[in-house]
Amino acid sequence: MNSGPVSNSSGSTIVEAKNLLKRFGDFVAVNRISFKVETGECFGILGPNGAGKTTTVRMVYGFSPMTGGSLKVFGLDISRDWRRIKARIGVCQQENSLDPDLTVLQNLEVFARYFDIPKKVAREKAMELLAFIALDHRLNATVSELSGGLMRRLVLARALINNPDLLILDEPTTGLDPQSRHQVWDRLEELRKKGISILLTTHYMEEASQLCDRLIIIDHGLILIEGKPQQLIRQHVGRDVIEITGPTQELRSFVQAKQLPYEDLGHRLIVYCEDRGELYQRITRDFCKEGCVMRMATLEDVFLKLTGRELRE
């Protein structure tokens, strides 16, 4: 995939949102957020269900008109130059929108026509992409014959048909089994190496840590934090996490007395710490013989700490 030269007026910024606002009636889905996606990076938008992730990216690819603020993609104004912008974006939507009336190859060729790509070029590109996702032996299969993982790869191939400068992925691996998920990740890694810019939404923290250079976590339409995955973990959680199942009252008092950052889930106590083994040894020795684990802090800890643990719709 040779993603063409990226020419835009605002230097290396590919998406620039300023005070981006989206209201549905009285409900504020995206509440004046600002962020930038730089050329060549993978930028993640994380958040629980209903946080405003999909609404945000839909505004970026011109699907939803924004209520307020400004949004520039490739340095162009989305409300005025939407067609030029959309011609340079590839989108994997959350819901499967492959054309069930068409075969695998036709899906790509017909889609290429929406971009006004000439037939011959489209055929070549389609074959190249089908090889890329290892689906070139099933050109004439209908979409419904494909597994969920293959469908998602085909959606990815379809999003690349126009050699996009920006690839937008809205929860690209939701609902996939681990094998298929890793397949998709491998493809995305390959694309990243080729320098394509990616805007990704996800609620899989593993996915975000692996793929994203930078990310924001949003909730209720607001940005909670922004930064690089590792840096965010260090900043908000620390290096290690100790999880104690069935904590005793003494342990709680100990943690409080030490003024350690912790979360009390009743049956489980989560302590964030920096000092590696020392504290863990102390806790296992004095407060619990079993049901106590220390592990590396992950993005998921940051996420849960910031967005809370209660269920979302």
Place this chain on the structure above:
Amino acid sequence: MMGRFPLRISRRFLRVWQRNFKVYRKSWKISFIPPFLEPLFYLIAFGIGLSSLVGSIRHQGVEISYVRFIAPALIGVSIMYNAFFETTYASFVRMYYQKTFDAMLATPLSLEEVITGEIVWGATKSVIAAAIMMGVISLFGLIRFPDGLLILPLAVLGGISFGSIGMYFTGIVGNIEMFNLPVFLFVTPMFLFSGTFFPIENLPRWAQQVALLFPLTHLANLARSFSFGKLSPSLLWEIGYLLVFSLIFFPLALHKMQQRLIK
């Protein structure tokens, strides 16, 4: 919302039309059968079965056989059905179940182009059906050429009219079952009372006036006049009616689909 984006229609709507045409071609052998058999069934049922009861019918002061009376109207009905069912059930399936429109809206296509492509495709199906039916009916010597060929452009106009109002319903129905309502309250009464199977002069006065509001009344009458080769300036009024009908429901359909899909 309308007005938030300026109206955005370019020739790109043909891309949407091409997509539907490609799918149609995959099953054209099956798609061809209904418009081929339908007129035969009707001609047998009404022509042979009924005409022994009806005999001939007085139309505009001339005695004509019953078969000759209904044959062109059947083309009109087929024009209506093909466009209306395409932009209701078929478009709804593409929009709601297959997410075809969502995929298109992530490309340089605008919603207006998607909807226009769908309506023009509906009209295309009307033209295909009209052409096949004309072929069958003319074997019985029931169409006078070359005037009868005017039915083809008429199918475009009728197809846009019924395709637009069909798309309007697609913009407002909550689910696919709800199409039963416009079919039962709009399409079926038209099928029966638009001067298709008997002259509307046979209806009570008030019903005649209602029938004049039906686009099918004008479509059927035009098809009949064209196939009889009886062209007169008064037909311009009926063409005008269909034009106005399209000019009202085409933008209304766009508007309702914008409200429905642009969120």
